[in-house]
Amino acid sequence: MELPSGIKMTPMLEQYTYWKDKYPDCLLFFRMGDFYEMFFDDAETASSVLDITLTSRSKDSEARIPMAGVPFHSVDSYLGRLVAAGYRVAICEQMTEPDGRTLVERSVIRIVTPGTWMPENAEGDGKIAALSFAGKEISVALLESASGSLRAGTFQLEGGVSLLTAFSPNEIILRRGQRDEFIKNCPLIAERSVVERDKGDFSPQQASAWLCRRWGIASLSAMGLDDRDEAAGAAAAALKYLEETQFSKASHITAVTPILPRENLILDQSTQTNLELIDKGETSLFWSLNKCRTSMGRRLLKEWITSPLQDIDAIERRQDVVGRLAEKRKLRSALFELLAECRDMGKALSRLTLKMGSPCDLLAIKETLKMLPEIISLIKEDETLSPLVPDCDASELSALLFAAIGDSAPRMLRDGGVIKPGFSAELDKWRDVAANSSSRLAAFEEGERERSGIKNLKAGVNKVFGYYIEVPKGSLSRVPADYIRKQTLVGAERFITEELKKFEDEIFRAEGEIQSIEAKLYAELVERTLDASASVQRGANFIAELDSFASLAAVADERGYTRPKIDMSKDFVVKNARHPVVELTLGKNPFTPNDFNFSAENGRRIALITGPNMAGKSTYLRMAALIAIMAHIGSFIPAESAKIGLVDRVFTRIGARDELARGQSTFMVEMVETANILRHATDRSLIILDEVGRGTSTYDGLSIAWAVVEFLQGQEHAKPRVLFATHYHELTQMADLLPGIVNLSMGVEESERGIVFLHKIVEAPSDRSYGIEVARLAGIPSAVLRRSQELLAKFEEEGAQKNEEMKQSPHSQLTLFDVRQEAILEELAACDPDNMTPLSALELVSRLRGESRKVLGFK
Numbered sequence: 073m074e075l076p077s078g079i080k081m082t083p084m085l086e087q088y089t090y091w092k093d094k095y096p097d098c099l100l101f102f103r104m105g106d107f108y109e110m111f112f113d114d115a116e117t118a119s120s121v122l123d124i125t126l127t128s129r130s131k132d133s134e135a136r137i138p139m140a141g142v143p144f145h146s147v148d149s150y151l152g153r154l155v156a157a158g159y160r161v162a163i164c165e166q167m168t169e170p171d172g173r174t175l176v177e178r179s180v181i182r183i184v185t186p187g188t189w190m191p192e193n194a195e196g197d198g199k200i201a202a203l204s205f206a207g208k209e210i211s212v213a214l215l216e217s218a219s220g221s222l223r224a225g226t227f228q229l230e231g232g233v234s235l236l237t238a239f240s241p242n243e244i245i246l247r248r249g250q251r252d253e254f255i256k257n258c259p260l261i262a263e264r265s266v267v268e269r270d271k272g273d274f275s276p277q278q279a280s281a282w283l284c285r286r287w288g289i290a291s292l293s294a295m296g297l298d299d300r301d302e303a304a305g306a307a308a309a310a311l312k313y314l315e316e317t318q319f320s321k322a323s324h325i326t327a328v329t330p331i332l333p334r335e336n337l338i339l340d341q342s343t344q345t346n347l348e349l350i351d352k353g354e355t356s357l358f359w360s361l362n363k364c365r366t367s368m369g370r371r372l373l374k375e376w377i378t379s380p381l382q383d384i385d386a387i388e389r390r391q392d393v394v395g396r397l398a399e400k401r402k403l404r405s406a407l408f409e410l411l412a413e414c415r416d417m418g419k420a421l422s423r424l425t426l427k428m429g430s431p432c433d434l435l436a437i438k439e440t441l442k443m444l445p446e447i448i449s450l451i452k453e454d455e456t457l458s459p460l461v462p463d464c465d466a467s468e469l470s471a472l473l474f475a476a477i478g479d480s481a482p483r484m485l486r487d488g489g490v491i492k493p494g495f496s497a498e499l500d501k502w503r504d505v506a507a508n509s510s511s512r513l514a515a516f517e518e519g520e521r522e523r524s525g526i527k528n529l530k531a532g533v534n535k536v537f538g539y540y541i542e543v544p545k546g547s548l549s550r551v552p553a554d555y556i557r558k559q560t561l562v563g564a565e566r567f568i569t570e571e572l573k574k575f576e577d578e579i580f581r582a583e584g585e586i587q588s589i590e591a592k593l594y595a596e597l598v599e600r601t602l603d604a605s606a607s608v609q610r611g612a613n614f615i616a617e618l619d620s621f622a623s624l625a626a627v628a629d630e631r632g633y634t635r636p637k638i639d640m641s642k643d644f645v646v647k648n649a650r651h652p653v654v655e656l657t658l659g660k661n662p663f664t665p666n667d668f669n670f671s672a673e674n675g676r677r678i679a680l681i682t683g684p685n686m687a688g689k690s691t692y693l694r695m696a697a698l699i700a701i702m703a704h705i706g707s708f709i710p711a712e713s714a715k716i717g718l719v720d721r722v723f724t725r726i727g728a729r730d731e732l733a734r735g736q737s738t739f740m741v742e743m744v745e746t747a748n749i750l751r752h753a754t755d756r757s758l759i760i761l762d763e764v765g766r767g768t769s770t771y772d773g774l775s776i777a778w779a780v781v782e783f784l785q786g787q788e789h790a791k792p793r794v795l796f797a798t799h800y801h802e803l804t805q806m807a808d809l810l811p812g813i814v815n816l817s818m819g820v821e822e823s824e825r826g827i828v829f830l831h832k833i834v835e836a837p838s839d840r841s842y843g844i845e846v847a848r849l850a851g852i853p854s855a856v857l858r859r860s861q862e863l864l865a866k867f868e869e870e871g872a873q874k875n876e877e878m879k880q881s882p883h884s885q886l887t888l889f890d891v892r893q894e895a896i897l898e899e900l901a902a903c904d905p906d907n908m909t910p911l912s913a914l915e916l917v918s919r920l921r922g923e924s925r926k927v928l929g930f931k
């Protein structure tokens with residue numbers, strides 16, 4: 073960097089600019105004694121983001137160098153705020169002890185970034201995603217440092233993006249040149265911190281070779297991933313980034329687990345936000361299901377919620393465990409007690425591996441390992457729970473840490489007291505020397521008083537001058553001959569003797585020895601812990617899993633949930649379902665349960681739900697989606713009974729809060745979301761549509777809504793289950809026109825004082841919209857209400873006529889024709905003749921010909 077004019081280069085500034093030049097995109101935290109100092113622009117940035125004082129350093133130069141500093145012992149809270157604001161920070165440490173003569177050596181030892189930030193006691197799990205786009209595919213790697221998990225896979229764009237959004241990375245590693253694609257396809261995470269890496273870093277061949285070397289395997293296929301899969305490139309890019317920023321080997325990440333395209337139920341971006349799956353605050357599904365006692369459990373439960381399963385066996389295995397823990401109350405509460413004593417062992421291990429650990433992390437591992445055998449013995453006799461126990465014998469490490477680490481180990485090694493008394497005889501010896509210093513000094517003082525006869529003689533110690541004997545001016549004549557003058561004060565003189573000097577050397581040496589022995593033992597303990605990291609990691613994962621299971625079980629038991637039957641049918645039959653979140657927020661008022669009833673027997677799979685605002689339509693719709701998701705997590709559900717045919721995706725078109733903030737029109741967002749659903753829904757999808765077509769003029773909206781329902785009803789190979797809430801009463805006629813559609817409405821009771829919402833679903837269309845009654849409830853002046861009544865009568869008359877016309881129109885044929893035709897045109901438009909072999913071109917032409925003949929009805 074260029075120094076501003078007028079500023080003289082000093083050796084220290086030279087050192088500063090050297091490191092700043094190496095990390096120009098980071099704020100440089102330059103360690104100076106007990107502070108991290110920032111200079112120039114960095115100081116100004118830090119001062120405004122952290123609200124700390126901006127001072128200046130201007131000893132020998134007239135020019136002032138802006139400067140701001142933070143104390144090193146509380147650096148974490150400042151780092152957390154900078155990282156949250158999207159900054160990257162390079163930590164430049166002192167590598168040699170200051171001796172007052174030569175310049176202290178300094179070096180950057182790690183870079184703190186949003187995706188690698190893992191504070192000890194706060195939120196921050198170090199989540200990095202690496203991705204690369206290739207045509208209509210996306211390869212994704214998801215790295216969660218705190219749990220040591222690295223997963224990767226290649227997907228169709230939509231599925232990959234949904235997975236990525238669900239993971240919610242703190243930092244994204246992108247292939248250089250793909251930023252536009254990223255912004256276009258991943259709007260919900262587009263504002264996260266992004267780092268670009270060269271194409272070569274994503275090359276699957278090089279990446280696989282690199283990963284195989286580090287894990288000592290011949291091919292990634294040993295882990296289920298193809299060496300040529302672009303996902304291997306993404307996995308290596310993520311891991312390399314972690315190591316490159318932390319300047320250490322991430323040896324706690326021992327494998328890459330492939331994410332199979334059909335492994336998880338897909339929750340597209342808007343669904344994740346619309347349904348408030350894991351949002352902060354007291355309205356999310358996570359909030360309602362979370363009774364975890366550990367951070368590890370909470371982390372895993374969030375992962376389960378955002379990536380529900382697709383494999384019935386796996387779902388049933390989870391249900392078995394939840395069921396067992398739900399019925400065994402005593403065991404569960406004993407388990408909860410033990411879990412409450414566990415600390416975040418996964419994160420502690422990860423911090424130690426990445427050299428950002430502290431004695432507190434060893435303490436966390438020690439305390440958690442201590443609980444592990446008790447937890448295992450609690451469940452190992454139970455045949456349903458015992459298969460959860462992994463091979464994680466860390467008893468040797470546990471015993472070692474138990475013997476070595478004190479129960480109140482400090483955050484900083486240099487604060488001392490990390491190692492327990494009794495662990496090292498040498499350390500104990502020096503501690504004794506240091507500890508006895510005050511009693512020995514007192515004894516020495518007494519002896520000197522007697523020897524000299526000076527009653528008011530004092531022996532003491534001072535940080536700068538060391539040990540001394542202080543004699544008041546009036547007694548100086550009696551000072552023994554062997555006293556050596558050290559310092560003169562106003563009313564006294566200070567002396568030292570040979571004996572006191574020896575004592576002083578011994579004490580100072582003791583302090584030095586204590587520090588260096590503790591540092592050596594600490595380093596050894598860290599090494600031993602890392603040697604056992606595979607077991608520790610397995611133990612951490614086991615605790616996380618058990619905690620999540622116990623949480624789901626507690627919720628199931630306490631709130632009377634039942635075990636849903638998941639099968640390969642396309643049913644969605646739920647009796648007396650309750651909304652898992654609204655139920656909790658209603659307080660004393662009971663939630664009115666409702667049924668869902670789509671089955672092969674009754675042939676229904678599309679429900680049109682009408683009824684006034686506030687009647688409970690949205691709650692009913694969201695409840696269906698949440699129950700489906702819960703069922704696929706392996707959780708029990710708030711209902712009397714349920715039979716749910718496997719769901720591959722949950723689509724929702726509900727609110728548009730986020731997008732509104734980003735400046736898109738409500739109607740546009742509505743249409744984009746609807747288009748996505750129409751294009752991607754399959755036979756196994758569950759679709760929740762809350763008001764489609766509302767954001768435009770009535771007849772436009774009605775026509776779109778009508779056509780959407782027709783389309784969802786009429787597709788040959790995609791017959792999803794659909795819940796469609798609407799204000800368009802005209803749509804209710806569709807149940808008579810097309811099979812599979814049923815009209816439902818929210819019950820309302822009219823009384824003299826107005827309407828009462830019953831919140832009960834009825835199998836009939838709502839007779840009218842009650843909009844004016846709701847407006848009355850809201851306090852709209854009666855003159856306006858009267859006028860609305862008049863207008864309503866008039867509009868209804870005109871509307872009835874138009875409906876007749878609509879019924880007559882030849883709908884489904886035309887819709888299907890249009891859609892297929894469009895698909896053919898789209899495929900044709902997307903092909904790239906310049907890069908096609910003659911054979912594949914011929915194949916395309918022949919296929920498209922076949923398709924077009926089908927659409928046109930040729931034989």
Ligand SMILES: Nc1ncnc2c1ncn2[C@@H]1O[C@H](COP(=O)(O)OP(=O)(O)OP(=O)(O)O)[C@@H](O)[C@H]1O
Nearest residue numbers: 662663664665684685686687688689690691692831
């Ligand atoms: N089944 C139920 N039992 C008890 N209370 C309910 C039930 N369903 C909904 N409610 C209550 O009614 C309120 C309104 O419900 P909801 O938002 O679902 O209505 P809506 O018909 O979708 O309204 P709008 O069309 O204005 O969005 C909820 O906040 C909840 O407090």
